[in-house]
Amino acid sequence: MRALLVVNPKATTTSERTRDVIVRALRSEADLFVEYTRRRGHAMALVRQAAADGFDAVVTLGGDGTVNEAVNGLMTSSPALADGPGSTADRLPVLAVVPGGSTNVFARAIGLPREWPEATSVLLEGLRVGRFRTIGLGRADDRYFTFCAGLGLDAAVIRQVERARLRGRKSTVGLYLRSMISEYFIGMDRRRPAIHLEQPGEPDEYELATVVIQNTAPWTFIGDRAINPNPNASFDLGLDVLALRQLHIPSTTRTLAQVTARAPEPHGRQLVRLHDLSEFTLSATQPQAFQLDGDYLGERTKVRFTAIRDALRVVH
CATH class of the missing domain: 3.40.50.10330 (Probable inorganic polyphosphate/atp-NAD kinase; domain 1)
Structure with a gap:
């Protein structure tokens, strides 16, 4: 070999x-x-x-x-x-x-x-x-991702963390939490949700504040704790989406508590959850921070997502 x-x-x-x-x-x-x-x-x-x-x-x-x-x-x-x-x-x-x-x-x-x-x-x-298994991937325009993507708040937090690391800071849970609080209260325009989700054959979703896309679960980890906005996401299926319509303090706090629970099942009037999607498009009325697999990739106003099934063999 x-x-x-x-x-x-x-x-x-x-x-x-x-x-x-x-x-x-x-x-x-x-x-x-x-x-x-x-x-x-x-x-x-x-x-x-x-x-x-x-x-x-x-x-x-x-x-x-x-x-x-x-x-x-x-x-x-x-x-x-x-x-x-x-x-x-x-x-x-x-x-x-x-x-x-x-x-x-x-x-x-x-x-x-x-x-x-x-x-x-x-x-x-x-x-x-x-001992190999075949997994599916996600694709955002012409870039592939393995486990997650994001448009909005989570990508803005990653942007702030990456800037801090360039200044010599270590990547720690504390740095992410401080960056999230700073971005939420200072960096984002929380009053005007700007993102629109469109998928073939289904009603569009308008005025979304932030969108998380998963190709598997979990979305990330805090130490040993898995964080699961979309707990049913799988390498064997299409893409899962969780979007928040608003970033009000009570509903956002409640959602954070739900996705960090040991048996997460996010729900609420401010949430949009979509499971096993083959393709969809996110567009925004103003540029939004964009990330794939935890890397900040700049700002976007439109991204087309596609599920690529049975794409790759991995050793496990």
Whole structure:
């Protein structure tokens, strides 16, 4: 088996010694090539070339941003775009993920242990015995995502966190909570909901204040606690949506309590919940913060979402 290991050297929970241990372990199961990312978008290019060169597996060592770039590299590679026998998933290298970021939502969502030593052990066994599963992806315009997307408040919070990290702050639960409070009370125009949701064959939803899209559950984690705005979302189905019509303090507080509960079932007059959607479009009367898989991607006034079923094989 030929495998490419894509390493993000800035991954928050790994060191040079960690990377050496992982490389030696993977070399026991594969003819391994190692590449280090040097800039944003580099992992995408490396993985796209590996797929074109016929590699059998792609392994990422990094956080959810590295995984997202690898997935986009796979899904835009020549084997994915070519017409040929079998499914797209069967024509692409299998994806394996070693968690190295601060949250690692995707790795945990596919059932991997939170810590890299245990996760590496599981992946080695999976590669050895061929234990793969096929998952669906989401696509926002021309960009793929694995677990979540957002237009509005959650993306604005991520934007503020990323700016703080550029100033040297560490990514912590406290930083996210402070950023959410700041964005909610100061950064957002909460009086004029600006987002419109349109889906084929169904009534449109107007004047939405913020929208969360999930391709699986959970949406994210706070430590060991899963946060689940759409608890029925699944890699095996289409996309799930939770939108808030207003961001009034009482209803927003109630929704936050519901999605952080151990058995979440968000409900209320201010909520719009949609399950297993194949496609829909969000448009806004003014630019909205936009994120995919926890990475801020600027502001948008229109995004088309599509569910891509049975897109990719992953080791689990």
